[in-house]
Amino acid sequence: xxxxxxxxxxxxxxxxxxxxxxxxxxxxxxxxxxxxxxxxxxxxxxxxxxxxxxxxxxxxxxxxxxxxxxxxxxxxxxxxxxxxxxxxxxxxxxxxxxxxxxxxxxxxxxxxxxxxxxxxxxxxxxxxxxxxxxxxxxxxxxxxxxxxxxxxxxxxxxxxxxxxxxxxxxxxxxxxxxxxxxxxxxxxxxxxxxxxxxxxxxxxxxxxxxxxxxxxxxxxxxxxxxxxxxxxxxxxxxxxxxxxxxxxxxxxxxxxxxxxxxxxxxxxxxxxxxxxxxxxxxxxxxxxxxxxxxxxxxxxxxxxxxxxxxxxxxxxxxxxxxxxxxxxxxxxxxxxxxxxxxxxxxxxxxxxxxxxxxxxxxxxxxxxxxxxxxxxxx
Amino acid sequence: xxxxxxxxxxxxxxxxxxxxxxxxxxxxxxxxxxxxxxxxxxxxxxxxxxxxxxxxxxxxxxxxxxxxxxxxxxxxxxxxxxxxxxxxxxxxxxxxxxxxxxxxxxxxxxxxxxxxxxxxxxxxxxxxxxxxxxxxxxxxxxxxxxxxxxxxxxxxxxxxxxxxxxxxxxxxxxxxxxxxxxxxxxxxxxxxxxxxxxxxxxxxxxxxxxxxxxxxxxxxxxxxxxxxxxxxxxxxxxxxxxxxxxxxxxxxxxxxxxxxxxxxxxxxxxxxxxxxxxxxxxxxxxxxxxxxxxxxxxxxxxxxxxxxxxxxxxxxxxxxxxxxxxxxxxxxxxxxxxxxxxxxxxxxxxxxxxxxxxxxxxxxxxxxxxxxxxxxxxxxxxxxxxxxxxxxxxxxxxxxxxxxxxxx
Numbered sequence: 001x002x003x004x005x006x007x008x009x010x011x012x013x014x015x016x017x018x019x020x021x022x023x024x025x026x027x028x029x030x031x032x033x034x035x036x037x038x039x040x041x042x043x044x045x046x047x048x049x050x051x052x053x054x055x056x057x058x059x060x061x062x063x064x065x066x067x068x069x070x071x072x073x074x075x076x077x078x079x080x081x082x083x084x085x086x087x088x089x090x091x092x093x094x095x096x097x098x099x100x101x102x103x104x105x106x107x108x109x110x111x112x113x114x115x116x117x118x119x120x121x122x123x124x125x126x127x128x129x130x131x132x133x134x135x136x137x138x139x140x141x142x143x144x145x146x147x148x149x150x151x152x153x154x155x156x157x158x159x160x161x162x163x164x165x166x167x168x169x170x171x172x173x174x175x176x177x178x179x180x181x182x183x184x185x186x187x188x189x190x191x192x193x194x195x196x197x198x199x200x201x202x203x204x205x206x207x208x209x210x211x212x213x214x215x216x217x218x219x220x221x222x223x224x225x226x227x228x229x230x231x232x233x234x235x236x237x238x239x240x241x242x243x244x245x246x247x248x249x250x251x252x253x254x255x256x257x258x259x260x261x262x263x264x265x266x267x268x269x270x271x272x273x274x275x276x277x278x279x280x281x282x283x284x285x286x287x288x289x290x291x292x293x294x295x296x297x298x299x300x301x302x303x304x305x306x307x308x309x310x311x312x313x314x315x316x317x318x319x320x321x322x323x324x325x326x327x328x329x330x331x332x333x334x335x336x337x338x339x340x341x342x343x344x345x346x347x348x349x350x351x352x353x354x355x356x357x358x359x360x361x362x363x364x365x366x367x368x369x370x371x372x373x374x375x376x377x378x
Numbered sequence: 379x380x381x382x383x384x385x386x387x388x389x390x391x392x393x394x395x396x397x398x399x400x401x402x403x404x405x406x407x408x409x410x411x412x413x414x415x416x417x418x419x420x421x422x423x424x425x426x427x428x429x430x431x432x433x434x435x436x437x438x439x440x441x442x443x444x445x446x447x448x449x450x451x452x453x454x455x456x457x458x459x460x461x462x463x464x465x466x467x468x469x470x471x472x473x474x475x476x477x478x479x480x481x482x483x484x485x486x487x488x489x490x491x492x493x494x495x496x497x498x499x500x501x502x503x504x505x506x507x508x509x510x511x512x513x514x515x516x517x518x519x520x521x522x523x524x525x526x527x528x529x530x531x532x533x534x535x536x537x538x539x540x541x542x543x544x545x546x547x548x549x550x551x552x553x554x555x556x557x558x559x560x561x562x563x564x565x566x567x568x569x570x571x572x573x574x575x576x577x578x579x580x581x582x583x584x585x586x587x588x589x590x591x592x593x594x595x596x597x598x599x600x601x602x603x604x605x606x607x608x609x610x611x612x613x614x615x616x617x618x619x620x621x622x623x624x625x626x627x628x629x630x631x632x633x634x635x636x637x638x639x640x641x642x643x644x645x646x647x648x649x650x651x652x653x654x655x656x657x658x659x660x661x662x663x664x665x666x667x668x669x670x671x672x673x674x675x676x677x678x679x680x681x682x683x684x685x686x687x688x689x690x691x692x693x694x695x696x697x698x699x700x701x702x703x704x705x706x707x708x709x710x711x712x713x714x715x716x717x718x719x720x721x722x723x724x725x726x727x728x729x730x731x732x733x734x735x736x737x738x739x740x741x742x743x744x745x746x747x748x749x750x751x752x753x754x755x756x757x758x759x760x761x762x763x764x765x766x767x768x769x770x771x772x773x774x775x776x777x778x779x780x781x782x783x784x785x786x
Contacts, residue, residue, distance in 0.1 A: 009437035042754030044716050045446065049439045281745055284752045285709030286716075315679030316709045322438045360678050362438070 010049035014041045017050075020297075024050055030298050035241035038294045044286055051293035051324025055305070059326040062377075063358045064304065064368040067351060068119035068152075068330035069112045073138065074099040077125030078161075082204040085191075085233055087269035089125050099127060105138050109146065116351070117146070119330065119370040122153035123188055126161040132173055135162075136180035143181040150183040150370035156214035156225075157189030157206045170217050178223060184370050185218055187226035187261060193246050194239040201233055201272055212250050219256025224371060226306075227257050231291050232265040232283035233272060240291075244298045251301045258372055259304035259327055262291035264311040288312045289323045296324030304372065314349060314357060321361045327368075328354060409672040412592045414628045420586075422637035429633045429692060433684065445687035445718030452690075452697050453720035458750040459760035460722035462743065463512045463544070464505035468493045468531070472518025474549065476594040478583070478625055480666035482518045492520065495534045502539040505727050509743075511774050512762050514724065515545035516580060525558035525565065532573035542774040543573055544762050547580035548606035552598045563609045570613050575777040576762050577610045579618035579658065585635040589627045593669065600635075604642045611652035616763060619643075619654045619696075623685055624661040624677035625669070632685065636692040643695045655764055656698035656721060659685045660705040682706050683717040690718030698764055708741060712749045721764075722746050722757075 012021060020034050030038075038047055076097050077089035090097035100108070109120065120142055122135075139151050154162075154177065162173045174182075191201065193208035206214075215225050227247050231240060251257050264283040267273030288307075296305045306327035309317035317328060331349055355378045358365040365378040417423050417430075436444070471490040472482035483490040493501075502513055513535075528546070535543060546554075546569065555565045566574075583590060585600035598606070607617050619639045623632055639654065646653040661677025664670040677685075690699045700723040703711030711722065725743055750757035759767040763776040 009440040010443040044713075044753075045439050045443050049437075049443075052437075052439065280741075281748070282708070284749055285711075285713040286753050288709065289713070313679075313707060313709055315682070315707070316713070318679040319438075319683060319710075319713060356675065357678055361680050 008049050008053055010045045012043050012046035014043035014046065017041055017043055017046055021046075021050060024054060024297060029300055032238075032241055032245060035244060035294060035298045036237045038297060039237035039240060039290060042286075044289060047293045047297070048289060048323035051296040052322055054296055054300075055324045055326055058303065061362075061364045062326060062366040062374075063321055063361070063363040064327045064366050064372060065354050065358070066119050066330040066368050066370065067115060067117050068121050068370075069109060069115075069117050071100075071105055071108045071120055071122045072124045073105050073122065073135075074124045074127045074130065076127045078128050079126055079202070079204055083202045084272040084275065085201045085230065085265055085270055087266070092128070099130070102134075102137055102141060106141055106145065109142060115331070117149055118367075118375065119150050119152055120146075121186060121330075122151065123155055123158065123186055126158060128165070130162075131166055132162050132176050136176055139177065139181035151181050152184045152186055152226075152370045153177070153182055155186055155189040156211045156218075159185070159214050159218075160206050160210055170214050171221075174218055174221055174223065178221065182223065184258070185215070185223060185225040187228035187257075187259075188263075190228045190243070190247075191230045192233075192235040192239050193243045194235065197233075197235045197239055208246060212246060215256065216250060216254055219254035224256055224258045226259050226261060228261045228263050229291070229295075230263045230265055232287060233267075233276070240294075241298070244295065248299055248301060251299070255301070257302060259306045260295045260299050260302045261306040261308055262288075262295055263308060264288055264291075266311065285316050285319075288316050289320055292320050292325050293323045309349065314353075318357045318361050321358065321363055328358065330354075409626075409669075410592050412588070412626055414630060415586075415588060417630055420630065420634050422634060422641070425637050426630055426633045429636075429688065430629060432691070433629060433688065438680070438683070441687045441691075442683065442717040445690040446716055448690055448694065449699065449718050449720050452694075456756055457758050457766070458715060458720060458722055458753070458755040459758050459764065459766060460725060460746055460750075461512060461760050461762065462509045462725045462727070463514055464501060464508075464510050464727035465724075466493070466498055466501050466513050466515045466728070467517050468498060468515060469517040469520045469523065471520040471522070473521055474519045474594065474596045476583075476597060477668040478593050478622070478662055478664075480663075485522070492523065495531055498531065499534065499539045501728070502535065502541055506539075506541060508727055509759075510541065510725075510727060511759070511767065512542035512544050512575075514578060515543060516547055516578060517550065519549060519553040521553065521557055523557070525554050525560070525568065528554060529568055529572040532569065536573035540773070542575045542762050542777045544576045544578055545574055547578050548603045549581040549598050551577075551606050551610075552602065562606055563613065566606075566610050566613045566615070570615055574615065575774075576615050576652075576655075577607070577617040579607070579620040579654070582620045582635070582639075583622045584625060584627045584631050585621075585638050586627070586631045589625065589631050593625045600638065604638060607654070608642055608646055608649075611646040611654075612649060613652065615652045616655045617652065618656045618658060618700075619693075620657070621659045621685070621689070622662055623659060624674065624681065626672070626674050632688070633692070636689060640693050640695060643693070647695060654696060655762070656700050657689045657693050657696050658700040658702060658723065659689050660702035663705055679710055679713075682710055683714060686714045686719050687717045703746075704740065708745065708749055712753050715750070715753045715755065721760075722750060 016037055075088050075090050076092050076099055080089040080091045159173050163170045190211055218225050229243050267278035273279045292307055304327045305325050306329055307317040307320040307325045308329050331351055355365045367375040369375055417426050469492040470481055470483050471485055551565055555562045582603055587599050610617050621635055643654050698721050699719045700721045701711040701714040701719045747757040761774050761776055
């Protein structure tokens with residue numbers, strides 16, 4: 001069909017995909033309707049092959065991973081009642097509510113003292129009383145105890161919340177946290193930007209423009225961030241592409257995003273799952289791979305696409321390495337948020353297991369740090 | 379699962395309950411040394427070399443696309459079928475001690491059981507109420523059950539609880555033949571006449587004797603497994619073929635397995651009576667088995683999809699390739715639908731063998747249908763012979779012809 005077809009492993013069976021193939025192979029940007037069509041098509045292998053083609057041009061055969069430890073300092077969250085998709089949040093006096101003291105948080109970190117950890121991933125609830133200093137103190141202690149380990153912490157939603165709690169600006173919060181050791185920011189809290197979807201699943205959460213604004217400000221200060229989309233609940237394909245378009249637009253402006261991570265909604269133990277009658281079900285393997293591949297194809301300005309094996313399972317995540325994905329997240333010791341929502345995966349994967357999965361997929365395992373600097377090929 | 383009482387007439391006297399409980403029945407053998415044979419020393423050597431080349435030089439998605447193209451040719455391109463059935467494991471008593479199995483109990487184990495005809499009948503009735511069109515009846519290799527027990531059971535089922543009986547894997551047939559001192563074709567003829575409709579493909583594991591010696595030294599060898607299936611085909615029964623990979627074997631072993639099945643299928647198709655209706659691959663589940671301690675590298679996602687695709691491509695004389703959602707989970711099972719598989723297997727109203735090994739992805743019919751539709755196909759219930767269940771049908775047409783079913 002197309003001149004450079006030789007570089008593609010699979011040709012489309014779905015004829016509607018031909019113009020999209022042509023665009024991608026010519027290096028042209030996909031438009032809104034292209035994105036929607038990719039989600040509508042059942043031609044998973046062709047979409048995967050196209051995403052794989054794009055990924056190989058950007059990242060070769062390298063698959064990045066990081067040895068990291070998740071610390072979730074608190075599950076107390078003022079959005080407990082309104083983020084109906086969440087299984088993690090608690091009200092301050094609810095059963096299971098916790099807030100770690102500095103010592104407790106440091107203890108979580110100490111658990112991995114003997115592992116070659118390069119990143120702490122720190123996110124939690126919007127606690128009504130915790131202030132910037134709580135986090136700053138934790139970051140300083142971590143930096144002192146684990147010099148060289150990078151701190152990827154606090155979503156845009158938490159940053160904006162801290163600014164409100166302290167009645168100060170987002171910039172001020174970011175400056176103080178960066179001084180304390182913040183190296184980069186995770187992409188959580190984006191959910192789906194569409195107003196209608198947010199009104200349904202996360203009514204009181206930071207609005208899309210404000211989420212993007214926090215990231216814009218972080219990027220301006222030289223703090224790289226990740227971005228996400230929580231899919232598989234009430235959103236439409238058009239909502240998904242609108243979301244990706246907004247991310248792409250900000251990336252054009254700042255080039256501050258490192259990686260895009262589509263996050264699969266887990267329906268257990270949360271109000272939304274019960275309301276949708278979806279308990280015990282999860283997103284499908286097709287939809288997981290589609291979200292990753294479409295992310296790779298639509299976000300042409302995004303350096304990396306990450307599969308979160310905690311949600312997608314190790315098996316699907318390994319397959320995803322052929323669907324446009326170049327990052328397998330990390331060893332993820334002690335993950336809480338998704339396990340509360342029914343993720344049946346183990347809480348951590350060993351270094352050796354990750355390397356085996358990458359090699360078994362015919363790729364090169366590249367250990368990275370939080371900023372995607374190559375540490376070592378295994 | 380609740381242990382059920384042993385039939386006093388045929389089972390051994392229980393000595394004393396095993397003190398170690400359900401985990402205590404394994405002997406603690408170290409992992410044996412396995413040295414795979416060189417390709418040239420294997421049957422089908424040239425084809426093994428060819429397929430190894432395909433495997434190593436075909437990009438993952440291209441392999442999938444080739445398998446998918448063949449699947450669209452060989453089976454209805456719009457449909458993904460599945461069967462509503464129930465696994466009935468009539469006994470867990472077994473003397474074969476397969477190192478990969480978490481289900482069996484040795485004769486003196488307190489948890490060893492044999493179900494009574496009535497218990498089996500009750501399970502069938504429950505299953506039929508839930509829409510089951512067959513039972514999958516399998517058990518351990520129980521030397522205390524005479525052939526008449528099986529024949530009586532089949533007659534009892536067909537008379538009082540009529541349903542398609544898909545039952546007794548090759549190694550169980552071997553045990554019946556040993557106990558009755560009758561040749562396998564005689565055993566199979568008698569079983570078929572008593573009501574056995576088709577035979578599952580279990581017990582194939584890897585059809586390479588060097589691997590079998592490693593994981594199941596007391597089980598029938600690969601030639602015997604194939605011989606029993608071909609004998610069942612000759613009697614007029616359809617069977618299925620399976621593979622359990624991830625037990626320490628190499629790709630050469632997997633390919634030899636597929637090529638042996640393919641050759642066997644060619645002989646049966648030539649004979650024109652029964653044949654293999656489907657191929658099903660799954661990965662070894664180590665929990666609670668003797669091999670758990672061997673720390674084998676477990677089957678990955680890539681492994682499963684490559685196995686599914688190669689199964690489809692090598693077995694070009696098979697119509698159907700099933701997924702194994704019970705072992706691979708719903709996500710991987712759905713993905714297999716684009717790597718050569720066309721059937722979602724069985725709803726499994728009850729399943730005991732895989733769940734004994736700690737993995738249990740049993741899901742409701744609505745979820746199976748959702749996954750199939752999400753992949754772009756129409757979900758359809760089917761019978762064991764792969765004919766689709768049609769509106770208003772009241773019994774399995776394949777076996778009701780010779781043993782009429784009571785109206786539902």
